Structure formats: C-alpha cells, structure tokens
Amino acid sequence: MAEEANPFENLQSQIDDATRHLDVADDVLERLRYPERVLETNLTVEMDDGSIERFQAFRSQFNGDRGPYKGGIRYHPDVSRAEVMALSGWMVYKCATVDIPYGGAKGGIALDPAAYSEAELERITRAYATELRPLIGVDRDIPAPDVNTGQREMNWIKDTYETLENTTAPGVITGKAIGSGGSEGRVEATGRSTTIVAREAFAHLGRDIADATVAIQGYGNAGSIAARLLSELGASVVAVSDSGGAIYDPDGFDVDAVAASKAEHGSVVDHPGATEYVGNDDLLTLEVDLLVPAALENAIDGDLAPEVRADVIVEAANGPLTPRADEILADRDVLVVPDILANAGGVTVSYFEWVQNRQRFAWTEQRVNEELERVIVDAFDALIDIHDREGIETLRTAAYVVAIRRVADAFEDAGSFP
Ligand code: NAD
Secondary structure, rough: OHHHHHHHHHHHHHHHHHHHOOOOOOHHHHHOOOOOOEEEEEEEEEOOOEEEEEEEEEEEEEEEOOEEEEEEEEOOOOOOHHHHHHHHHHHHHHHHHEEEEEEEEEEOOOOOHHOOOHHHHHHHHHHHHHOOOOOOEEEOEEEEEEOOOHHHHHHHHHHHHHHHOOOOOHOOOOOOOHHHHHOOOOHHHHHHHHHHHHHHHHHHOOOOOOEEEEEEEOHHHHHHHHHHHHHHOOOEEEEEEEEEEEEEEEOOOOHHHHOOOHHHHOHHOOOOOEEEEOOOOHHHHOOEEEEOOOOOOOOOOOOOOOOOOOEEEEOOOOOOHHHHHHHHHOOOOEEEHHHHHHHHHHHHHHHHHHHHHOOOOOOHHHHHHHHHHHHHHHHHHHHHHHHHHOOOOOOOHHHHHHHHHHHHHHHHHOOOOO
C-alpha cells in the first residue's frame, strides 16, 4: 500500500489511466507527467523571542503550455516536495478541464501555523514571497490560498511583491481581501462548485439533491461553504469533521451554528448541538447519500473504500481518493465527481479575480456566480458526454482525457523552440 501514500505517484497513475483513451505521442505524454521546475528553499526567519528558525518551502511549476502557472499555497506540517508536485499537476489538469487559460503550480511551507504568532506568520510569509518573487508575476505565475492560508496571507504576498517590484500588481495573486483587489464570491467559490456538481450529479442519477443526506470531512473554506450551500438547496448535512474530530446528528445540523461554534472554540466537536461523536474514519463510512471529502489527500484508501456507503462522492479536496480506492468505488458503482472538476470553482473565480485586476474593474457577486455556474455546468456536461460517447470508465478518467488533449494540443500548436 506504500505507493498509495505518495500523491505524486497517484497523479501519475491517474494520467496513465487516461492515456489508454488518448491519441497523444508517448514523448509528449512523458512531458505531461513531470513538473517543469520545482523551487525548494529554506527560509530563515526571526521568531518573537529573537531566536531564528528554518522553514522548508517549495513552489512547483508543473506546466505552462496553456497560460501562466496557477495554484495555491499550503501551510501544513506534511507539506513535501512530492505533495506540491502532485498538487501542481492537478492544477494543470483542473484548469484544462474547465478550460480556463492557465497552467498549473502549487507551493507550500512545512509548518503548523497554529504554533506561531501572527507577527511570526507575517515574517515567514514575507520571506517566502521574497523567494518566490523571481518566479511569480501577473503573466508568469499567480499563487492563491490553499489549506491554512487565506486573504491575510495573500495580502502580505501581494504587498511584498509590489514593494520589491516598486509597482502595483494586484493580479500577481488571487484570493485577496476585497479591499486589496479581491473578487466577490472568491471565498465561497470552491464550496460553490462542489455544490453545483453535487446538484448536477444527483440530477444525472434522476435524484434530487434536496432529498440527500450529506457527510462532510473537513470544515474549513471548502467544507464549511459546501455545507452551507448544500443546506440552502435543502440537503441535510448529518455529519461533519475537522482535525479535532467528527460529529453526527441523523436529523441534520444547523450548519451556520456549527461554523459559528468552530469559529468561537476552534473545532466542530465543540458544537453544543452535536448528538454523537464518531471517529474521523467513521464519518467516511456513514450511511449517507453524498460524501464530500474536503480535507487532505488519501482520506479514502483501498482498505476503507469497501466500507464507504455513500452513493455519490464529490471531491472538494484535492486527491482524497487513492487510485486503489477509486478502482474499488468504480466497481461498486459509486459515482465519484473528481477533484479537478468539483473544486475547480476556486481557480475559476481566481481567474475572474485576475481578469478584474487586469481590467481594474470589479464585477458584482451576481455576475461572478452566474459565470461560475456556466463554467462548471458546461464542464460537467462535457465530462458526462465524453464518458458516455467514448465509453470511458470513470468521470475522473474522462476529465483527464479532456484535459490532457487540451494541454497536448497547446504544446504541439506552439511548435518547437529553439
Ligand atoms: P482549510 O485549511 O480552510 O480547511 C481544511 C479543513 O480540513 C480544516 O477544517 C481541518 O481541520 C480539516 N482537516 C485536516 N485534517 C483532517 C482530518 N484528518 N480529518 C478531518 N478534517 C481534517 O483548507 P481548504 O482551503 O478548505 O482546503 C481543503 C481542501 O480543498 C484541500 O485539499 C485543498 O487543496 C482543496 N481546495 C481548496 C481550495 C480553496 O480555494 N481554498 C480550492 C481548491 C481545492
């Protein structure tokens, strides 16, 4: 099972599954399996007590054939070279699946942000931004938030870049606060696309999302917003979890109250309305209609997959299923909507933010949400179409087929240089 734990090998296996359906030359495919470059750097940062600490940090630029590199920045103790390489590849194929004009990248710092003060986090972030500066730019590489980063970190990175470059360039990063050039709807975008594809997947099965019971693993940006929007559609969110544990109520939670108690106390397990506490893995195998993994990679592996009882899985997280789990769930006819479509709302509204920054013209939230709806529904329909028409076994492989064709076309259209 060791190979299942390496997200970069999981990415390669997903690409391999698609190649059977592709008419793309082997040497071009070889290019599409590896990052173009990976920055690995050690940040030296002064702590509040005057001591100095070292932090390992990365930025992987996987592919830029369709446009500037694009992808988030993660702060987590498990950040590694293999993880950022995988996440950067998933960004390439995500942008191509929803047909927005970007390549893919990802970055991260190996640290637990909860262990540092805000002033320390600002110095760490600015040190990282200084290392990134030669690589990033409005037309070069555009970072965004990911696990444990948000508007605050994006604002610091933008300010560091603009100060060092002696310019204003809000489009160098997305996911900023509105006052710093952010877009309406960006905070909600990942949870919104998760909700849109869940609604479409149920409709595709001839069912109504309003009748669904839902379990959500991870209650951060992606998970908590998906919980709110799914509840607004009438679905009943019966189980949620975060790194502190999982809670379950067969009658369904008031998801805003859960979010409020997490904001106040730090974890969903502190929610006074919780009727039952379950293990984090137990949440993944509850008898529900829809399961939304919205935490980290490899949440469901080959051992857990036979126990999953949901009919539909919508991957808000990146890489939550190992390839073995994918295979088992496909054999069991569980409909899996892959990450590179389901959570693509984040990068799609990041793209809208970048477009607005370039035009120095802000859109309304209604316009953002309408454009997002169109992009995600069109991409979902295209995957169902190719899945049915070409007899492709899963929606994930259908997405890789569509995406790899687009990236390979862009590479081949460019001709050779030098
Ligand atoms: P976040 O930091 O806001 O939230 C992560 C949540 O997961 C937290 O509630 C954390 O407690 C929880 N968690 C961590 N380990 C867990 C475990 N073992 N069991 C249960 N919960 C656990 O991060 P986020 O931005 O919501 O990202 C979540 C996932 O969505 C990641 O895979 C990320 O790459 C993906 N994603 C995020 C965005 C975005 O715009 N933020 C876009 C696309 C994809």
